[in-house]
């Protein structure tokens with residue numbers, strides 16, 4: 450399994466609509482053969498990150514999850530969207546991540562998967 454820590458690709462300006470960058474994210478996913486995600490940080494910024502072919506790892510500080518940006522750990526509060534280079538469906542890792550973030554649902558866009566993406570939800574307790 451190729452799961453790597455989130456690596457910053459870009460900080461999105463507040464005018465960007467995530468729906469408008471999905472195709473770009475899928476192209477990047479295709480070229481780099483690794484998952485990409487848009488994350489909401491606690492400071493209000495939305496960032497694009499990339500990980501490995503099978504997943505993106507966040508730093509786990511027990512009470513919060515974070516990514517490293519220039520040596521500083523930034524708290525992640527939401528997985529807005531992510532991509533899969535192969536259509537595997539949402540992974541257990543994805544569903545666990547929703548629970549950890551206290552988030553009800555998110556959407557994954559898979560290469561050769563449904564154009565509208567696949568919504569997945571936290572498991573019922």
Ligand SMILES: [Zn+2]
Nearest residue numbers: 539540543557
């Ligand atoms: Zn996933």
